[in-house]
Amino acid sequence: MSDKGFRLTAPGLDKDGLELEVRSGTLGPDVVSIAPLYRQAGVFTFDPGFVATASCESEITFIDGEKGILLYRGYPVDQLAANCSFLEVTYLLLYGDLPNQQQLDDFLYSIGHHTMVHQSLLRFIDGFHYDAHPMAMVSGVVGSMAAFYHDSMDIDNRRHRDIFAHRIIAKIPTIAAAAYKHSVGQPFIYPRNDLNYCSNLANMFFAVPCEEYKVDPVMSEALDLLFILHADHEQNCSTSTVRLAGSSGTNPYAAIAAGISALWGPAHGGANEAVLNMLKEIGSVENIPKYVAKAKDRDDPFRMMGFGHRVYKNFDPRATLIRDMAHKVLGRIDGVDTPFFDLALKLEEVALKDEYFVEKKLYPNVDFYSGIIYRALGIPTSMFTVMFAVARTVGWVAHWQEMIADPKRKIGRPRQLYIGPEKRDLVPLSKRT
Numbered sequence: 111m112s113d114k115g116f117r118l119t120a121p122g123l124d125k126d127g128l129e130l131e132v133r134s135g136t137l138g139p140d141v142v143s144i145a146p147l148y149r150q151a152g153v154f155t156f157d158p159g160f161v162a163t164a165s166c167e168s169e170i171t172f173i174d175g176e177k178g179i180l181l182y183r184g185y186p187v188d189q190l191a192a193n194c195s196f197l198e199v200t201y202l203l204l205y206g207d208l209p210n211q212q213q214l215d216d217f218l219y220s221i222g223h224h225t226m227v228h229q230s231l232l233r234f235i236d237g238f239h240y241d242a243h244p245m246a247m248v249s250g251v252v253g254s255m256a257a258f259y260h261d262s263m264d265i266d267n268r269r270h271r272d273i274f275a276h277r278i279i280a281k282i283p284t285i286a287a288a289a290y291k292h293s294v295g296q297p298f299i300y301p302r303n304d305l306n307y308c309s310n311l312a313n314m315f316f317a318v319p320c321e322e323y324k325v326d327p328v329m330s331e332a333l334d335l336l337f338i339l340h341a342d343h344e345q346n347c348s349t350s351t352v353r354l355a356g357s358s359g360t361n362p363y364a365a366i367a368a369g370i371s372a373l374w375g376p377a378h379g380g381a382n383e384a385v386l387n388m389l390k391e392i393g394s395v396e397n398i399p400k401y402v403a404k405a406k407d408r409d410d411p412f413r414m415m416g417f418g419h420r421v422y423k424n425f426d427p428r429a430t431l432i433r434d435m436a437h438k439v440l441g442r443i444d445g446v447d448t449p450f451f452d453l454a455l456k457l458e459e460v461a462l463k464d465e466y467f468v469e470k471k472l473y474p475n476v477d478f479y480s481g482i483i484y485r486a487l488g489i490p491t492s493m494f495t496v497m498f499a500v501a502r503t504v505g506w507v508a509h510w511q512e513m514i515a516d517p518k519r520k521i522g523r524p525r526q527l528y529i530g531p532e533k534r535d536l537v538p539l540s541k542r543t
């Protein structure tokens with residue numbers, strides 16, 4: 111790598127080779143612009159899973175996987191978690207700076223007065239079978255929002271983009287709660303404008319028409335922290351899905367619905383549900399060695415859910431904060447059974463001493479402890495990934511807005527390494543043996 115860039119030499123290139131521009135960001139690794147590769151050298155790059163590929167420029171979130179650093183618009187996530195509310199952090203991710211008091215008050219008023227959904231949307235929820243997975247309901251309903259809010263879907267209109275952002279962030283808890291109520295056969299509880307974002311979500315989940323429900327402040331505080339820590343994570347699978355879907359110019363509700371579907375996978379946001387199911391399967395501390403051995407066995411498809419990360423090769427800073435919150439929550443909610451938490455702590459201790467996990471740098475990630483808190487709050491396992499989606503909607507919207515506002519935006523269209531059959535002529539059916 112010369113001081114100006116990369117010089118690529120290869121057969122078929124002239125003797126000076128091909129100069130590729132190297133660009134530096136504010137933080138993190140430099141990037142090599144590879145666009146000339148195909149034009150001038152006739153080759154594609156090949157990077158399945160995009161392990162070493164930067165797909166875009168972004169100002170929103172920075173991760174240093176080696177040092178376990180996570181910054182939202184430059185602010186360390188632990189400082190935001192200790193000093194801000196989820197909607198304050200939401201404002202930061204959307205607009206680039208923390209709000210002053212007036213800006214925050216205006217933002218809270220706007221979000222707080224857009225929490226209701228069209229009554230017909232609620233009839234969608236009623237159309238699902240009682241045992242439909244809540245992620246199926248939420249992704250379906252969010253995609254259908256394009257049928258209701260087409261009055262502000264001109265993606266090139268800044269005002270429309272802002273209206274969309276406030277609408278989807280305000281309504282996603284209402285949709286999540288409606289899916290939950292449908293799954294437990296209880297009546298839908300309308301949002302209340304006198305409650306803050308997380309207390310309103312808790313009330314829509316757990317209130318029932320036949321008696322007064324008081325939101326436990328511990329629940330509201332725990333949800334607020336969990337949502338801050340799940341709000342964004344640069345170009346993860348679901349955010350990249352939102353960017354790719356959105357790059358076609360489709361409406362933003364369709365792009366967010368695509369992100370929800372990508373998040374559902376157990377390798378991604380579905381891991382929090384998979385962790386609890388794994389802990390149930392492990393059952394007791396005595397069984398930990400057997401499951402650690404299964405995780406290490408290349409012939410065994412079992413993976414230690416909640417461990418490992420594409421970027422973090424050190425502790426996921428969010429996992430540490432969530433584990434500390436789990437200690438706090440479990441100690442403050444009456445009657446919470448803690449065997450899963452005790453089992454998780456022991457599993458972490460055993461795994462982190464095992465050379466396989468150490469050598470492959472597999473540490474607990476954001477999903478390892480979050481489900482334990484959700485369970486302690488009374489949220490069923492099937493709703494864990496929906497809770498992740500409620501929080502990550504903020505990051506998806508911020509990245510969608512950043513992409514759409516970029517005058518240089520292009521539709522995403524990767525190429526491939528074709529390994530199929532050579533060109534061949536068709537044999538008529540009558541002659542096929």
Ligand code: SDX
Pocket residue numbers: 159342343345346347376377378379381405406412413414415416417418419420421470472475476477
């Ligand atoms: C999230 O990208 C993001 O930012 C995601 C996220 C976000 O906020 O958006 O942080 C949220 O998705 C967190 C990750 C949740 N998923 C899980 O907890 C599922 C379990 N973890 C793994 O499936 C895995 O670690 C991934 C998917 C998270 C990362 O996979 P990579 O980067 O593709 O790594 P890999 O699969 O190539 O694994 C490298 C090696 C492999 O062994 P070898 O083939 O080299 O011998 O480590 C092994 C893997 O077999 N390995 C594991 C393991 N994770 C990786 N072995 C056992 N248990 C595991 N959990």
